[in-house]
Amino acid sequence: MRMTWDAIVIGAGPAGAATALGLNGRGRRVLLLERHTFPRDKVCGGCVNASALRELDALGLAKNVAALHAPVLSRLVLHGGGAPAHVSIPAGIGVTRAAFDQMLVEAARERGVTLRTGQRAQRVGPGAVAVDGRIERADVVVAAGGLANAQPDITTRTAPRSRIGAQTFLEHAPAFCTPDAIDMVCGRHGYVGFAQTEDGRCDIAAALAPALVRQSGGIAHAVQQILVRAGLPPLTATRAWSATPALTKTPCQRHGDRLFLVGDAAGYVEPFTGEGIAWALAGARALAPIAARAWRPEAGAAWERAYKTTVGKRQRVCRALTHGLRVPHVTAAAVAVLRRAPRIAQPLVRAATLGSAR
Numbered sequence: 001m002r003m004t005w006d007a008i009v010i011g012a013g014p015a016g017a018a019t020a021l022g023l024n025g026r027g028r029r030v031l032l033l034e035r036h037t038f039p040r041d042k043v044c045g046g047c048v049n050a051s052a053l054r055e056l057d058a059l060g061l062a063k064n065v066a067a068l069h070a071p072v073l074s075r076l077v078l079h080g081g082g083a084p085a086h087v088s089i090p091a092g093i094g095v096t097r098a099a100f101d102q103m104l105v106e107a108a109r110e111r112g113v114t115l116r117t118g119q120r121a122q123r124v125g126p127g128a129v130a131v132d133g134r135i136e137r138a139d140v141v142v143a144a145g146g147l148a149n150a151q152p153d154i155t156t157r158t159a160p161r162s163r164i165g166a167q168t169f170l171e172h173a174p175a176f177c178t179p180d181a182i183d184m185v186c187g188r189h190g191y192v193g194f195a196q197t198e199d200g201r202c203d204i205a206a207a208l209a210p211a212l213v214r215q216s217g218g219i220a221h222a223v224q225q226i227l228v229r230a231g232l233p234p235l236t237a238t239r240a241w242s243a244t245p246a247l248t249k250t251p252c253q254r255h256g257d258r259l260f261l262v263g264d265a266a267g268y269v270e271p272f273t274g275e276g277i278a279w280a281l282a283g284a285r286a287l288a289p290i291a292a293r294a295w296r297p298e299a300g301a302a303w304e305r306a307y308k309t310t311v312g313k314r315q316r317v318c319r320a321l322t323h324g325l326r327v328p329h330v331t332a333a334a335v336a337v338l339r340r341a342p343r344i345a346q347p348l349v350r351a352a353t354l355g356s357a358r
Contacts, residue, residue: 005031005114005138007291008129010121013042013097015263015280016144017104020113021059022288030113031136033121033129038105039098043167043244045193046203047073047182048100048277050090055281064103070095070198075181079230086181094182094195096203100277123151126257127295139258139295142287146264154261155252163190163207165244166219173202176232187226204238210246219243254307255300262287266307279311286310 007023009016012034020032048056048070056065070093078085109115116131124130127138143151173196177183183194190208197203208222216222219241224234250268254261263280286306290299 004136005029007031007140007142008033008121008136008138009142009144010123010129011143011145011263011265012038012105012108012115012117013101013144013146013263013280014104014277015265015284016142017101017108018055018059018281018284019142019144019262019287019291020108021104021111022284023292024108024111024113026288026292028292031138032105032108032113032115033119033131034105034115034117035120037118038102040101041242042097042101043165043205043242044097044203044276045167045182045205046094046096046195046197047092047193048095049073049092049275051275052278052281053092055278055285058285059107059281061103061107064107065093068093068095068099068103068198070099071196072180073182073195075178077178077181077183079176079183079185079232080187082231084183086178089182094197094203096197096199096201099198123259126259140291140299141259142291143259143261143265144263144284151251151256151259151261151265153256154259157250157252158246161209162246163209164213164246165205165207166223166241167203167205167243168238168241169197170202170204170235170238171200174233174235177202185227185230185232187229190222190226192223192226204235253300253304255303258295260287260291260300260303266311283307283311 006028007020008031009020009023010033012020012032016032016034020030023030048065053065056062072091073094074089074091076087076089078087105115105117119132121129121131123141123143124135127141129136129138129141173194177194177196179196185192185194189212190206192204192206195203204223206219206223206226208219208226212222212225213219216225220238227234251261251266254266262283264276266283286309287303290303290306293299
């Protein structure tokens, strides 16, 4: 049967939009599908780090990023009892997902990618996608729909101690927050991050143990507990909190018949280091040359290898870091040491945030 598209990408977040851009740049006919309309918010810490900025520059989007007028974030401030520790990090930016994702899809559309929003898409067979009742066909399908983008032929495992994600905004940052910094408040049952965004608001994002949320009576109360136990004042009134499913998920494989998984759909680890968007963009860069070739059975194995090299090892660093910070005395000791000697953190910072340097 004749195929209308070389590739159909389901999900127009950073991973999907960047994959579509990469395929389009290789002369492929790409259909990019998103069930929401833009601009739209997503649960996210709002941090686009230096690694992600390099990926965007490689896509030729430096001017698009500059047009966001997003604040520069060049420090990580760790709160864990007592005075905070200040650690220099390679400069990134703070930006809402509403603005960031819209910038990416507009760039894709301007370069020739066919974008359809507000339409539900479901893969119904090899190279076949049902879009609001109509079947679209392609040589390959790229599933980039995030944590909830389940594929019927791909089994996904959720880590037993997986946390849930939550996010809201304050019109102004709390007094304890630091300009040009990501402020992180760590506790046994979760952590809370604060970052200023391009619209002047403060993005508050958290990873929380489900038990803490249940026992404290909701996300807002769970966040307040983490702040108070770290010696910080509780938050003033915020907007309603948005939440995600369990954060740490791993599919048994990242490919199927004429199918590739990328971004959060390919595996997700709590991105304490602000690496979530960078992982998505790096994965898209690695997938594009594989997905751009005519489908062949060995393409899936090639993608598995590329993913492990490009994204997997960076996720392992982040997983080890977040597990260590779940132990209160480890957190307190780390903050105390970094307060006196912040340069000690630089090897870890490089490993966690500079993994995509080429």
